[in-house]
Amino acid sequence: MRPLLVQPASCLKGEVRLLGDKSIAHRAVILSAITPDKTVIKNFPNNQDCFFTIEAFKKLGIKIIPLNKSGSAIAVFGKGLWGLKKSRSPIFLGESGTTFRLLVGLLAAQGFSSCLTADESLSRRPMLRVIRPLRMMGAKIKAKGKRQKAKVEEYPPVKIEGAALKGITYRMPVASAQVKSAILLAGLYAQGSTQIIEPVKTRDHSERMLKLFKAGLKLHQNKIVIKGNRELVSPKMIYIPADISSASFFVVLATLLPDSRLLIKDVSLNPSRLGLIKALKRMGAQIQVASRTSHIAGSEPIGDIIIKSSKLKGITVKKQEIPALIDELPILMVAASLACGRSLFKGIEELRAKETDRIRSMSQNLKAMGARISILRRSTRESMEIKGVPSLSGAKVKSFGDHRTAMSMVIAGLLAQSPTFIDDLNCINKSFPDFLALLKKLVR
Numbered sequence: 144m145r146p147l148l149v150q151p152a153s154c155l156k157g158e159v160r161l162l163g164d165k166s167i168a169h170r171a172v173i174l175s176a177i178t179p180d181k182t183v184i185k186n187f188p189n190n191q192d193c194f195f196t197i198e199a200f201k202k203l204g205i206k207i208i209p210l211n212k213s214g215s216a217i218a219v220f221g222k223g224l225w226g227l228k229k230s231r232s233p234i235f236l237g238e239s240g241t242t243f244r245l246l247v248g249l250l251a252a253q254g255f256s257s258c259l260t261a262d263e264s265l266s267r268r269p270m271l272r273v274i275r276p277l278r279m280m281g282a283k284i285k286a287k288g289k290r291q292k293a294k295v296e297e298y299p300p301v302k303i304e305g306a307a308l309k310g311i312t313y314r315m316p317v318a319s320a321q322v323k324s325a326i327l328l329a330g331l332y333a334q335g336s337t338q339i340i341e342p343v344k345t346r347d348h349s350e351r352m353l354k355l356f357k358a359g360l361k362l363h364q365n366k367i368v369i370k371g372n373r374e375l376v377s378p379k380m381i382y383i384p385a386d387i388s389s390a391s392f393f394v395v396l397a398t399l400l401p402d403s404r405l406l407i408k409d410v411s412l413n414p415s416r417l418g419l420i421k422a423l424k425r426m427g428a429q430i431q432v433a434s435r436t437s438h439i440a441g442s443e444p445i446g447d448i449i450i451k452s453s454k455l456k457g458i459t460v461k462k463q464e465i466p467a468l469i470d471e472l473p474i475l476m477v478a479a480s481l482a483c484g485r486s487l488f489k490g491i492e493e494l495r496a497k498e499t500d501r502i503r504s505m506s507q508n509l510k511a512m513g514a515r516i517s518i519l520r521r522s523t524r525e526s527m528e529i530k531g532v533p534s535l536s537g538a539k540v541k542s543f544g545d546h547r548t549a550m551s552m553v554i555a556g557l558l559a560q561s562p563t564f565i566d567d568l569n570c571i572n573k574s575f576p577d578f579l580a581l582l583k584k585l586v587r
């Protein structure tokens with residue numbers, strides 16, 4: 144347990160450079176491992192989830208070495224499309240849902256069997272969304288089945304019997320970048336081409352990274368087509384821009400604390416991840432985004448963000464906008480709680496399937512601090528209504544073992560009128576181990 148008493152802050156000033164984006168980092172390691180060459184990855188984040196990705200590939204026979212003391216530069220010695228080796232023991236992936244779902248896709252196509260295991264929280268998260276389309280491709284996968292109300296769902300551990308796959312056309316029922324990416328990785332090995340149609344565009348890091356590695360990929364609006372059985376080509380070096388999801392906590396804090404100004408350097412400006420910035424601007428935030436056509440190796444847009452304090456007003460966020468800010472909804476709830484007027488976030492039911500049920504964790508915590516929140520349900524669709532209050536008061540709140548709930552509540556605590564006690568912040572290491580140290584440097 145790592146409890147924290149957060150004291151209210153008065154302002155935030157300075158400049159910050161954050162470690163690399165977690166979603167991009169997983170994909171960089173995965174594609175480097177199945178390319179017949181060495182790839183150097185720079186600005187690699189030192190968080191737990193990315194550690195599990197590296198450990199998984201070491202177990203699959205890939206040599207990965209740190210190139211500096213902090214491990215922010217690594218070299219991956221890829222073995223080619225068919226070069227992975229059977230792991231001698233089950234591959235434990237902790238709480239890393241992205242690693243888990245992407246590896247189910249990748250390993251479904253190998254010439255050997257694998258078993259993927261997870262910690263308690265990830266073992267409660269649904270896997271049928273990736274397993275179902277992979278079975279349609281011919282994958283042989285067994286997982287822990289459970290009847291949930293009228294539905295059957297499947298959970299970790301997952302046992303995969305490697306099989307020859309064939310391309311399919313798959314219209315995704317849920318907007319999920321993890322599902323899309325798992326199918327794309329399986330599609331790299333499938334006979335013929337695989338077509339994926341997304342209901343709403345989700346983060347496109349896999350598509351960008353596959354293009355960088357010269358995979359046979361075609362994009363037409365919401366449709367992605369990938370050709371199987373083609374060796375990838377390493378770009379030799381990849382620089383990972385800073386994680387916009389980690390940056391979002393600082394963006395909201397600098398916006399809401401008076402007399403604040405913050406510069407965030409070299410951050411990922413991928414449009415499929417900029418939902419929070421767009422929403423905050425609509426709420427009245429003063430955020431300047433300066434993109435760079437950079438010399439930095441990679442496939443992702445990069446630039447600086449400057450944030451100045453502003454007064455916010457409530458807004459409506461539509462269901463189609465949710466994928467671009469799915470991970471930022473908890474911190475957006477904090478912003479909306481302190482905005483003037485009503486905010487409505489539509490179609491946020493996917494938050495129930497994250498590291499914890501984030502609709503419950505955030506509404507329970509913010510209500511304890513005086514926020515006015517209601518959940519509106521219409522069959523499976525859920526929306527959240529927040530009526531802004533002039534200030535939040537400190538309270539005893541819980542992280543629910545979830546990194547994004549924990550960091551959002553630290554920010555809520557800094558913005559409150561009195562001290563806030565948070566029960567356990569260990570979970571922050573999942574994505575952002577330096578979060579508290581960086582805050583300390585910037586906050587007054």
Ligand code: S3P
Binds near residue numbers: 165167241469
């Ligand atoms: C991710 C996709 C999103 C996101 C997660 C990372 C990815 O999950 O919430 O933190 O890297 O592909 P879903 O695909 O379940 O929406």
